[in-house]
Amino acid sequence: MSRTRIAATAIGLAGVLAASQAQAQSASSSEQEIALLKQQLKMLEQKLDKLQSQTAANTVATAKAKAEAKAEARSEAKAVVANANAAIPMKSPPPASGVVVTMPNNRPTICTADGANCVAITSRVHWDVGGYDYRPNTAGTVPQKLDSGENVRRARIGVVGKFLEDWNFALIYDFGGTADGFGGTVGSSTTPPTVGLLPGGGTSGIENAFVSYTGLKPFGGKMAIEAGVMDLAWTMDESTSSNDIAFMERASVGVVAQNIAAGDFRSAAGARWYNDVFYAGAYATGPTTGAIHSASSAVPAGTSEQYGATARVAGQVVSGNDYSVHLGADAQWLIQPPRNLVANTQTLTLSDRPELRIDPTTLISTGAIANVSGAQVYGVEAAGTYGPLWVQGEYYWFNIDRNANTAVVPIGTSSLKFQGGYAQAAYVLTGESRKYNPGNAAYGGVKPVHPFSLEGGGWGAWEVAGRVSQMDLNDQLATAAGIAGGRQTVYTLALNWYVNGNVRFMLDYLHGNISKQASPVSAADTGSRFDAVAMRTQFAF
Template structure:
C-alpha cells in the first residue's frame, strides 16, 4: 500500500469521526461512542506503523537481491572470459625453456675461469710472482773459506703463468711456465743452470684422471712434469709456506729424485683422514741427454721413485694433528756416457735465494749406484697456532763399477731436520688440504682496505733447521760437506687472498773443514734480512 492511500484513509476516518461527533452533539450521543472511535483510530495507527516497517524491509531485500544478482553476473562473465582466453592460448604453440648460456665466466679468488654450463669442462689462467730483495752480512771464518762474499740484491724467485683445468669431469690438466729461473735445482748440474740453481722452463705439464673413487676416497692417476707432494714442506704450496724458502734438509732430499720441474708418473689416493701416494720419477726439464755430446750434456737420464703415507689423525673444529712418513729412492743416477762416471751432489743455499752460492755441499760423489732418503713428518694446529717438523736420513750407495773406480767406495750417510711454529695474530687458522696432505695458507677474514677498515691477516713465525753433510771424516773416502744450522724469524702480512708480504731474518752458522782428512776451518757465519712481494691467483 502506498503512503498516499494510507494518508487518504486517515483523512477519511478523521472526517467520519468529525461527522460522528457533530451528529452526536446534535443528537446528544453518549461518551461510549467517542471511546470506541478513539480505539479504532489507535488500531489504524498501529497498522500504519506495521505497514511502514514491512515496506522498508521489502525495499532492503529487493536491493540486496539486485546486488547479488549483479555480482553473480559479473563472476559468470569473468569465468567465461578466462575460459575464452584459455581456449585461445591452447591454439598457440608453447615456447621451449631457454637453455643456459654455452659458457660461464667466473673469478674464484680472482682467477679468470671459463666453464661450460654443466661445469664438466673448465679452463683457468693461473699465475704467481715472488720478488725478493735483501742483503747478507756474511763473515767467513778464515781466508781459505769459500766463498769469501755473498752478493745482496734482488731476485725474481718465481714468475709463473699458465693454464689449469678439466674436461669431461674427470680429466685434469696443467701447463705452466716459470720465467723466474731460480727454482731449486739438482745441485747445479743441469746445463745452463747457475751453481745450486735451476733454469727457467716448463714447471708443470701433466694430465690427471680422477674418475676412480675406490674405498670411499678419491684417486688420481697422473703423469707428466709436476711438483710432487713428497714431504710435508714440499706438499705445501710455495704460496702458503711460512718462510721465504723451505728448510734445507727437505730441499736436499727432494732434489735427489723429486722437486720442481720433475717428470713423473704415479697415483695418489686420499680422503679426509688418510693420504697414500707413489710415483716413479725421471729427469727434470732442464736436463739435456745425449750419448755423443761433451760433458755435461753427454749423460743418460736418471730414474727414481717416491712414496708417502700421511694423514690427519686427529681433527676438530679448530685443531688437528698430522703424521706421516716418506721414502725416496734414486734407482739410476745420471751417468756420464763419455767419462763413464756416475756422480751425485747434495747441496743447498742458506735458505735464501738472493745469491745462488751453496755453503754446504758434498761435492760430486763418485761411483754412485743409488741413494735412499727416509723421513718422518708431524704437524698440528690449534686455532691460530701451527707447528710443523720433519727429519731426514740420507744414504748414498757408492758401489757402482765404473772405469774411474772399478772397485767402488763405501756408502755414506747424512741426516738433517727442522722444526717451525707460526701464530696468526689476527686469529685466522691454517686449514687442512686433504688432496695434498698439507696445510693451506692464511685467508684474511678482513682483507686490507682503506675504505672498509680491514687490515688483512698478520702472522709471526720461527724456525730452526740443520743439515749435516759430513760422514767418515778422517778417512780418505769420507765426505766433508759441512754442517749448516739456520735460525729464521718471519713476519707475514696477508693483505688479501692474492697479495702477501714476507719479512725474514736469518742467522746461520756453517761448520766445515777443508777435507775429510784436514780439520782446517773453512766455515762461516751470516746474518741476512730479506723481503718478498708475492702476488698469486
C-alpha cells in the same frame, strides 16, 4: 517483478495516498481510510525487500554455477593433457648453455654454465731483496764473499682448469731466477744444465704440464691419477705451497731430499688417495724439464734419463674445532742415477744454498759422488695446530750406493750416509689459523679475516715464526772414501704481513754456521758464518 514495476507501483500508491489526503482534507474522510493505506504501503515495502533478497541470491547462485563449470572444464583439460603425456614420453629440458665468468680469490675463471668445464689464469711473483754479512773462517774457505742484491725468485704464469668434470690440467711456465732442485749446482745432475741458466742460479722452464683424473672415489675417499711435469710434493714442507710457507725458503734438508727424485719441474706419473683423515701417494719419477737428455758426443754433459720412485703416507690423526695433529712418513728411491753415456759415469751431487736465494752460491756440497748405483731417502714428519699456533718438523736419512760398474775406478764401494732435519713454529698475532688440506696432507696458508683497508680499518694478518734446521753432508771423514760436504745449521726468524688473500710481505733474519773441512782426510777449517736480512714482496692468484 522487476525493479521498474515496483518503483511504478510505489509512485502510484504515493499518488493515491496524496489524492486520498487531499480528498480527506476536502471531503473530511475518516482516519480509518488513512490507516488502511499506510498498512497497504507497509506490505508493499516488505514485498520489495523480499524481491531484492531473492535477486541477490540468484546472482550468487549464478556466479557459483559458472565457477563450478569453469573448474570442471579445467579438470577435464588436465586429464586430457595427462593422458597425452602418458601416451607420448616428455622430452628432457635442454642443457644449460653459455659461459660463466667468476673471480674466485681474484683468479679470472671461465666455466660452462653447468660447471663441468673451467679454465683459469694463475700467476705468482716472489721478488726478494736482501744482504749478507758473510764471514769466512779462513783464507781457504770457498767462497770468500756472498753478494747482496735482489732476485725474482719466482715469476710464474699459466692456466689451470678441468674438463668434463673429472679431468684436471695445468700448464705453468716459470720465468723466475731460481728453482729448487733445478739449475746451478743444485740437484742430482751430473753437470748443471747450461740451457736457460739465469743469473739467480736456476733455470726458467715448464714448471707444470700435467693432466689428472679424479673420477674415482674408492673406499669413501677421493683419488687423483696424474701424469706429466709437476711440482711433486713429496715432503710435508714441499706439500705446502710456496705462497703459504712461513719462511722465504724451505729448510735445506727438504730441498736436498726433494732434488734427488722429486721436487719442482719433475716428470712423474702416479696416484694419491685421501679423505679427511688419511693420505697415501706413490709416483714413478723421471728427470726434470731442465736436464739434458742426449748421448751425442757433441754434448759432453749428455745423460740418459734417470728414474726413481716416491711414496708417502700421512694423516690428521687428531682434529677438533681449533686444534689438530698430523703424523706421516715417506720414502724415495733413485733407481737409475743420471748417467753420462759419453764418459760412462754415474754421479750424484747433493747440495743447497744457505736457505736464501739472493746469492746462488752453495755453502754445503758433496761434489760429484762417483760410481753411484742408487740412492734411498727415508723421512718422518709431524705437525699440529692449536688456534693460531702452528708447529712442524721433519727428519731425513740418506743412503747413497757406490757400487756402479762404470769407467771410473771406484775410490770406495761402501755406501754413504747423510742426515738432517728441522723444527719450526709460527703464531698468528691477529688470531687466524692455518687450515689442514687433506689433498696434500699439509697445512695451508694464513687468510686474513680483516684484509688491509684504509677505509675499512682492517690491518690484514700478522704472523711471527722461527725455525732451526741442520743438514749434515759429512761421512767417513779421515778416510779416502769419505765425503766432506759440510754441516750447515741455520736459525731463522720471520715476520709476515698478509695484506689480503693475494698480497704478502715477508721479512726474514738468518744466522748460519757452516762447519766444513778442506777434504775428507784434511781437517783444515774451510767453514764460515753469516747473518742475512731479506724481504719478499709477493702477489699470487
